[in-house]
Amino acid sequence: MQAASSGYKATLVAGLVALAACQGEVEEEVSSEAAAVATELPPIEVADGDGLPAVLPADLVWETNDTDPTFASPDAKRGGTFRTFMLTFPLTIRRVGPDSNGSFAGPLRYNQLSPVTFHPNTRRPIPSLATHWAYGPDGRSLYYRLNPKARWSDGVPVTADDFVFAVKFMRSKEIVAPWYSNYYTERIRDAKRYDDHTIGIQGADPKPLPEMHYEYAFGPVPRHFHEPRLTADWVQATNWEIEPNTGPYQISKIDKGKAIEMSRKADWWANDERYARHRFNPDKIRYRVIREMNVAYQHYVKGELDTFGLVLPLYWHEKAKGTEYDAGYIAKYWFYNDLPVPSAGMFLNTDNPILADARVRFGLAHAMNFDRVIETVLRGDYDRLPTFQLGFGDYDNRSIAAREFDIDKANAYFDDAGFAERGGDGIRVRDGQRLSLRVTYGAPHHTERLVILREEARKAGVELELQLLDGSSAFKTMQEKKHEIAWMSWSSQGLSPRYWEHFHSANAGKPQTNNLANHASPEMDELIMSFRASSDLEERIALAHRLEQMVHDAGVVIPTFQVPYTREGAWRWVHLPEWLGTRTTGSLFNPHRLSAGIFSSGGLFWIDEAERERTLKAMDEGEAFEPTTVMNTDYRAE
Amino acid sequence: MIGKDLALNPLTLKQWQRFKSIRRGYWSAIALVVALLLSAGAELLVNSRALVVSYQGEWHFPTYGDFIPGRTFGLDYDYETNYRDLKRTFSGQGAGDWVLMPPVPYDAFENDLKVGVYPPYAPSITSRHFLGTDTTGRDIVARLVYGFRLAFAFAAILLACNFAIGIAVGCAMGFWGGAFDLLFQRVIEILNNVPFLYVIMIVASVIVPGFWTLMAVMVFFGWTGMTWYMRTSTYKEKSREYVLAVRALGASSTRQIASHIIPNTISVIVTFIPFSIASGITALTAIDYLGFGLPPPTPSWGELLSQGTRHLESPWIGGSVVVAMVLVLLMVTYVGEAVREAFDPKQFTYYE
Numbered sequence: 001m002q003a004a005s006s007g008y009k010a011t012l013v014a015g016l017v018a019l020a021a022c023q024g025e026v027e028e029e030v031s032s033e034a035a036a037v038a039t040e041l042p043p044i045e046v047a048d049g050d051g052l053p054a055v056l057p058a059d060l061v062w063e064t065n066d067t068d069p070t071f072a073s074p075d076a077k078r079g080g081t082f083r084t085f086m087l088t089f090p091l092t093i094r095r096v097g098p099d100s101n102g103s104f105a106g107p108l109r110y111n112q113l114s115p116v117t118f119h120p121n122t123r124r125p126i127p128s129l130a131t132h133w134a135y136g137p138d139g140r141s142l143y144y145r146l147n148p149k150a151r152w153s154d155g156v157p158v159t160a161d162d163f164v165f166a167v168k169f170m171r172s173k174e175i176v177a178p179w180y181s182n183y184y185t186e187r188i189r190d191a192k193r194y195d196d197h198t199i200g201i202q203g204a205d206p207k208p209l210p211e212m213h214y215e216y217a218f219g220p221v222p223r224h225f226h227e228p229r230l231t232a233d234w235v236q237a238t239n240w241e242i243e244p245n246t247g248p249y250q251i252s253k254i255d256k257g258k259a260i261e262m263s264r265k266a267d268w269w270a271n272d273e274r275y276a277r278h279r280f281n282p283d284k285i286r287y288r289v290i291r292e293m294n295v296a297y298q299h300y301v302k303g304e305l306d307t308f309g310l311v312l313p314l315y316w317h318e319k320a321k322g323t324e325y326d327a328g329y330i331a332k333y334w335f336y337n338d339l340p341v342p343s344a345g346m347f348l349n350t351d352n353p354i355l356a357d358a359r360v361r362f363g364l365a366h367a368m369n370f371d372r373v374i375e376t377v378l379r380g381d382y383d384r385l386p387t388f389q390l391g392f393g394d395y396d397n398r399s400i401a402a403r404e405f406d407i408d409k410a411n412a413y414f415d416d417a418g419f420a421e422r423g424g425d426g427i428r429v430r431d432g433q434r435l436s437l438r439v440t441y442g443a444p445h446h447t448e449r450l451v452i453l454r455e456e457a458r459k460a461g462v463e464l465e466l467q468l469l470d471g472s473s474a475f476k477t478m479q480e481k482k483h484e485i486a487w488m489s490w491s492s493q494g495l496s497p498r499y500w501e502h503f504h505s506a507n508a509g510k511p512q513t514n515n516l517a518n519h520a521s522p523e524m525d526e527l528i529m530s531f532r533a534s535s536d537l538e539e540r541i542a543l544a545h546r547l548e549q550m551v552h553d554a555g556v557v558i559p560t561f562q563v564p565y566t567r568e569g570a571w572r573w574v575h576l577p578e579w580l581g582t583r584t585t586g587s588l589f590n591p592h593r594l595s596a597g598i599f600s601s602g603g604l605f606w607i608d609e610a611e612r613e614r615t616l617k618a619m620d621e622g623e624a625f626e627p628t629t630v631m632n633t634d635y636r637a638e
Numbered sequence: 639m640i641g642k643d644l645a646l647n648p649l650t651l652k653q654w655q656r657f658k659s660i661r662r663g664y665w666s667a668i669a670l671v672v673a674l675l676l677s678a679g680a681e682l683l684v685n686s687r688a689l690v691v692s693y694q695g696e697w698h699f700p701t702y703g704d705f706i707p708g709r710t711f712g713l714d715y716d717y718e719t720n721y722r723d724l725k726r727t728f729s730g731q732g733a734g735d736w737v738l739m740p741p742v743p744y745d746a747f748e749n750d751l752k753v754g755v756y757p758p759y760a761p762s763i764t765s766r767h768f769l770g771t772d773t774t775g776r777d778i779v780a781r782l783v784y785g786f787r788l789a790f791a792f793a794a795i796l797l798a799c800n801f802a803i804g805i806a807v808g809c810a811m812g813f814w815g816g817a818f819d820l821l822f823q824r825v826i827e828i829l830n831n832v833p834f835l836y837v838i839m840i841v842a843s844v845i846v847p848g849f850w851t852l853m854a855v856m857v858f859f860g861w862t863g864m865t866w867y868m869r870t871s872t873y874k875e876k877s878r879e880y881v882l883a884v885r886a887l888g889a890s891s892t893r894q895i896a897s898h899i900i901p902n903t904i905s906v907i908v909t910f911i912p913f914s915i916a917s918g919i920t921a922l923t924a925i926d927y928l929g930f931g932l933p934p935p936t937p938s939w940g941e942l943l944s945q946g947t948r949h950l951e952s953p954w955i956g957g958s959v960v961v962a963m964v965l966v967l968l969m970v971t972y973v974g975e976a977v978r979e980a981f982d983p984k985q986f987t988y989y990e
Contacts, residue, residue, distance in 0.1 A: 317756075318951060372751065375751075375753055376749070376751040376753075376756060376757060376774075376775065377756070377757065377773065377774055379756050407715070407717075411716065422705075422707075422716070424703070424704035424705065425704070425705060426705040426707075426717060426718050444929055447934045447935075448773055448774045450934070451747070451749065451774050451776075451934060451935045452749050452751070452774060454935065455747060455748055455749050458717065458718070459715070459717035459718075460717070461716075461717065465933075466933055466934050466935065467846045467933065468846070468929070468933060468934060469842075469843060469844075469846070470842070470843035472843075473843045473844055
């Protein structure tokens with residue numbers, strides 16, 4: 001490990017030296033710029049057809065949101081230390097560049113705010129760095145008025161220059177971040193400063209209104225910090241430099257290889273902002289390195305970590321037992337949320353001659369006994385996913401129910417498709433071809449789910465051949481469309497479902513696309529294109545409902561499971577609001593998440609140090625409290 | 639010299655006597671043979687299909703052959719009959735129909751799941767899961783028995799392939815020597831230095847390794863083991879007078895090797911057989927344990943072992959397979975020791 005990383009550094013240094021040597025001019029430019037930090041930035045280069053107007057359009061309609069309900073508890077007390085863990089120590093604390101996408105990227109990025117964020121219950125935009133926003137008439141630009149109170153952690157005000165600089169910074173070669181450079185060139189076309197607190201951002205394509213914040217808005221980069229450093233040496237020089245940020249926490253101590261401590265800014269500029277009040281309560285967050293999950297669990301049971309994730313059935317049912325729970329020292333929370341659900345399914349490759357027949361696809365769906373899997377190996381903890389995409393509020397088509405396990409229906413469909421005969425092993429045959437289909441998957445712990453499906457499916461005369469591959473080669477096989485049935489899951493985020501990548505004929509029959517079913521239908525193509533083009537919310541919702549129904553009717557995806565909740569354990573001294581969390585809470589004890597994740601749902605809990613003392617004393621004296629297991633179904637979907 | 643008919647040869651008889659006199663090796667050999675015979679007929683002992691069904695005066699023997707749909711026995715489905723349920727139904731009806739199930743009425747694939755209780759289930763005499771079930775409710779006895787049969791077959795075929803190639807190449811190296819010998823020495827050294835487990839992992843990540851692909855990979859790296867021994871033995875035998883004599887009589891190279899040299903190196907070959915079997919079984923179990931072996935749901939000891947280590951709170955999973963594995967490997971090793979001793983020309987050997 002050590003040798004490998006130093007070897008990597010050596011090549012990196014060599015590369016940078018070469019870069020510096022052949023680009024002497026760039027060097028010079030950088031140093032002259034460094035001397036001129038305070039001056040105005042030159043405008044961003046734009047391609048033909050792109051570019052924001054030189055003067056702020058007069059007819060913009062400025063919006064804000066100071067009326068949605070708040071969701072933090074006024075009872076929250078500031079103070080205490082929240083102790084948690086990470087599995088590996090980060091290789092750098094830079095937010096971009098080589099090795100920056102590691103375990104600590106989350107805490108760093110959550111504290112770099114963007115102009116707006118989304119309300120965790122209403123899903124509407126709410127102010128963050130900006131107080132007001134407006135949409136440009138071209139359908140792809142956004143204007144923001146920044147909060148004049150906004151400050152970097154070193155006290156420097158956040159200005160429009162920091163946004164313009166962000167584009168320049170992300171596009172620069174010095175940061176060695178090709179993904180970002182590409183994104184800020186291809187997707188972000190322009191950024192302009194109108195005055196110190198007014199900016200414009202232009203994206204590549206028109207998008208529906210609120211979604212533009214998600215697609216195109218980006219956070220500022222502290223110009224005063226990075227501009228002087230932005231030389232060929234940037235990657236090395238900023239590895240362990242603490243970058244100014246705008247969020248509530250900043251790194252206060254780095255114990256290399258062991259721990260990182262973040263401290264709450266006492267005079268954080270947003271302390272009294274409507275949606276930030278009573279949140280981000282612990283004074284300190286201590287991340288220590290514990291390299292193994294089971295070991296971390298032991299630390300937690302000893303009280304050295306304040307909370308622990310218990311989503312997996314094994315943890316919730318088997319491990320989370322014993323005195324600490326029975327005596328009420330640790331509380332268990334089971335909290336249902338309503339987030340975009342990962343699209344987990346069996347994707348049927350319609351290029352396969354057997355699966356090209358819709359009757360076979362329907363029969364297959366009716367031959368899958370998901371309920372039995374849920375009832376047994378999943379301990380009743382998971383839910384059946386009724387349809388491909390779910391968890392986008394009004395966009396959800398809740399009238400669709402998944403095809404249920406029904407051998408008679410499956411038999412009828414298979415008979416109808418010509419697979420009427422059964423071979424000696426009980427598997428159906430059509431013209432000498434067995435009804436045997438290969439399921440490609442990449443998660444070894446899913447084998448136990450698949451073996452049950454396989455045994456049950458035999459009753460309907462269909463054989464599933466299980467092909468377990470290593471995770472990345474499984475995905476590669478699917479991307480190359482070499483699968484028959486792909487057992488996998490797409491992560492979902494954003495504000496509305498996506499259809500183009502999964503079902504448009506432009507992506508069918510081609511490698512390296514996400515249309516795993518190779519589904520192509522002219523009718524659907526048309527609807528998908530209208531869905532993409534429309535910026536009218538009502539219309540989009542109606543189209544999404546129709547599209548979802550079409551996906552169901554085509555039967556090219558058999559939706560599998562969903563886990564619409566989080567389960568966590570926390571010591572007595574960690575308090576939550578009465579309502580525990582919000583509609584979009586992914587984790588009850590995330591201390592951050594003001595804006596990097598799309599919904600601003602984190603930082604609602606608080607720590608009571610006096611309670612900690614009391615609990616530890618009670619444990620010493622063998623005194624017990626009421627055991628606490630809370631289940632909250634406020635946001636459980638029908 | 640050893641004649642063509644091995645059974646009558648006094649030397650062979652003597653070796654057999656010596657083998658028999660080593661009690662633990664002898665009894666281990668008997669136990670192993672019995673286990674193998676039983677596992678060969680495992681369908682009659684451990685199976686979800688009934689041995690005999692008597693329905694309306696007609697007898698059915700479902701064990702081997704095509705599946706019998708439930709409708710044959712008056713049930714309302716077309717898929718394979720659940721004979722355990724059928725037995726219950728028949729005894730409830732009292733119409734003179736009956737079902738005779740094997741001692742362990744489960745096969746290695748079916749998930750015997752109960753609603754409201756979650757697998758793995760502990761061993762139980764009443765449910766006839768004598769060693770309990772694994773995490774998906776499959777009977778452990780069935781997984782062990784069928785896994786044993788598969789592992790042993792794998793090891794035996796692997797041995798045959800490895801020995802065929804290894805002996806041929808080893809003999810040729812020793813017999814011809816010179817450039818051929820040098821070339822193959824280098825080839826073998828190279829093959830020996832390729833980390834075989836990594837190759838398996840790479841192969842398994844690209845394709846699903848089946849029985850024969852795994853075999854091919856393992857033979858590709860495994861045949862080298864025998865070559866060194868055969869090479870030395872052949873070198874030694876080649877210069878002996880009896881070989882010189884047959885050569886003087888005009889025997890071809892093939893004849894010299896096949897009819898004269900190999901029979902005289904037989905003790906080397908025979909001695910290695912049991913240990914090669916043991917290493918074949920362990921190798922298959924190891925790669926299955928790591929998840930790079932035979933595809934699920936193939937019954938396999940390695941897969942059981944990995945379940946066992948993940949579910950230490952259900953000790954019957956890991957316990958069963960560890961005990962079975964230790965027993966089999968121990969017996970194979972005892973047999974191996976006894977064979978080595980029986981074939982040792984020296985009467986007294988001290989093992990270090």
